[in-house]
Amino acid sequence: MGPGGQNAAVAGFVVVAALAVLAVFPQPGSGERAQPPSSLEPVAFTMPQETTPPELADAGAELVVSTCSACHSLEYITTQPRGMGDKFWHDSVAKMIKVYGAPIEPADAEAIGDILADRFGEATQLP
Numbered sequence: 128m129g130p131g132g133q134n135a136a137v138a139g140f141v142v143v144a145a146l147a148v149l150a151v152f153p154q155p156g157s158g159e160r161a162q163p164p165s166s167l168e169p170v171a172f173t174m175p176q177e178t179t180p181p182e183l184a185d186a187g188a189e190l191v192v193s194t195c196s197a198c199h200s201l202e203y204i205t206t207q208p209r210g211m212g213d214k215f216w217h218d219s220v221a222k223m224i225k226v227y228g229a230p231i232e233p234a235d236a237e238a239i240g241d242i243l244a245d246r247f248g249e250a251t252q253l254p
Contacts, residue, residue, distance in 0.1 A: 177196070177200060177201070179192060179201055180201055180202060180204075180205045182205060182246050182247070183201055183204070183205075183246070187242065188242055188246070190235060190238055190239060190242065191204070191239055191242050191243065194229075194231060194235060194239060195223075195239070197229075198223070198227065198229060204243065204247070205247070207219070207247065209247055209248075209249070210248070210249060211247075211248065212244065212248050213240070213241075213244040213248055215244075215248070216240050216243040216244040216247065216248055217236075217237075217240035217244065219240075219243070220236050220239050220240045220243070221236065221240075224236060
């Protein structure tokens, strides 16, 4: 096949490919309206109602509830390992501020660390 025949074959392929695209995606105004693929349709989710865990449900934990729940669920706190002690909880609060940018004042950070250490710092004993 010479250069002219090769160009004709490529041109023929391009025309067939273009027709295939037009058949799959009709142009607006051609009587059919182009539809997006079904995977792009909006999806709605109903999230479960957030509840306050019993360990944080009293007035003494109000600072923790109001501050920490602005960024994550309160369940995140209750699923942390128990018995890690005071340093773990103060370091966790410091990490939220330094790494994640939590807008917590130093006095509040100290108080939150104290509350969390008091409620979750001791190892839970089995009955």
